[in-house]
Amino acid sequence: MMHINWKKLAIALAILPFVVVLAAWIGFFNVGASSGHWKITEWFLHFAMRSAVRTYALAVDVPEALPRHAIQPAAGHFARGCAICHGAPGEPRSPVVTRMLPQPPDLAGTVGEWTDAQLFRIVKHGVRFTGMPAWPTQERDDEVWAMVAFLRELPAMDEATYRDLAYGETLASPEGDSGALPQALADCVRCHGGNGRGRGPAIPVLAGQSEAYLLESLRAYAEGGRASGMMSLPAIEAGPQFWPDLAKHFAALPTTHPGGGGHP
Structure with missing residues (x-):
């Protein structure tokens, strides 16, 4: 019967952290991404x-039903910040992304492996x-659930x-404008529409709103005064x-509703 020397085991466990720190300090661990992970390391990381x-x-x-009425702004956010790594219909991932470690998955083929709650956890955190x-x-859990609803459709x-x-x-570029403003306007139009009335029930009306209010809203979204993952990025x-x-x-856009519609 094997006898365990508890004293020696305790000493070894006490010394182990110092050995690990020493190995890291002398540069023993290779952090280069050119050779990838060992198979056992890759398995363990994915398992964890x-x-x-x-x-x-x-x-x-988890809500009883996903907010599928809100997939349009989620799609706009996905195109802006997610598709470059995860791909999208008609938009393959950048070749650079395939060299990342770990490589981001093509979500169209892997989203079915996760439950709604698990997708929410990954997207939010x-x-x-x-x-x-x-x-x-x-x-803004409502925005995260909108993204989960979009991913289910993807x-x-x-x-x-x-x-x-x-x-x-x-939209055509404003007359005399050849700078970056058209791109900024296109980022707004993709969700709020060329008429400013929103492209879906989850999108606020901008047409006819107070110019000062819209300006302060953009500032608040960019500076964190108003919380929105979908609005903060285009504002910034x-x-x-x-x-x-x-x-x-x-x-300056006309509105079909007296008073200018809802708040953005």
């Missing part, structure tokens, strides 16, 4: 990630030690449907140099 997502997803309160970020704000979505949802109509990307032009553009 899937186990963690499964466990933490148990605390997620991201995944550490990968390129998957958390949702830009932790205060595998069966054709290119024409995706492009209509994600990009909408293309447009930048304060274009906020006044965007506010002026949508405020």
Whole structure:
């Protein structure tokens, strides 16, 4: 019968952290991504990630029905920040992405492996030690569920449907404008529509709103004063140099509702 020397085992366990730190300090661990992970390392990392997502997803309160009425703004956000890594109908992933470690999955082929609660957990909180970020704000579960609803539609979505949802109509550039303003305007139009009245029931009306209100809303979204993962990114990307032009553009659009419609 094997006899365990508890004293020696305790000493070894006490020394082990110092050995690990020493190995890291002398550069023993190769952090280069050119050769990839060992198979056992890759298996363990994926095993740990899937186990963690499964466990933490148990605390997620799943709605009775996903908000499919809100997939249009989710599609716009996906096109802006997700498709470059995960691909989209008619938009293959960048070749650079396939060299990442770990490689982001093509979601059209893998989204079915996760439950709604698990997708919510991943989208909202991201995944550490990968390129998957958390949702830009932790205060908008409604936006995260909208993205989950979009992801459920993604595998069966054709290119024409995706492009209509994600990009909408293309506006001509304002007269005399050849700079970055058209792109900033296109980012707004993909969800709010060329007429500013919104392309779906989950999208607020901008047409006819107060110019000052729209300007302050853009500023608040960009600076974190108003929480929205879908609005903060385009507001930040447009930048304060274009906020006044965007506010002026949508405020000048006619509205079909007296008083200017709902708030953005």
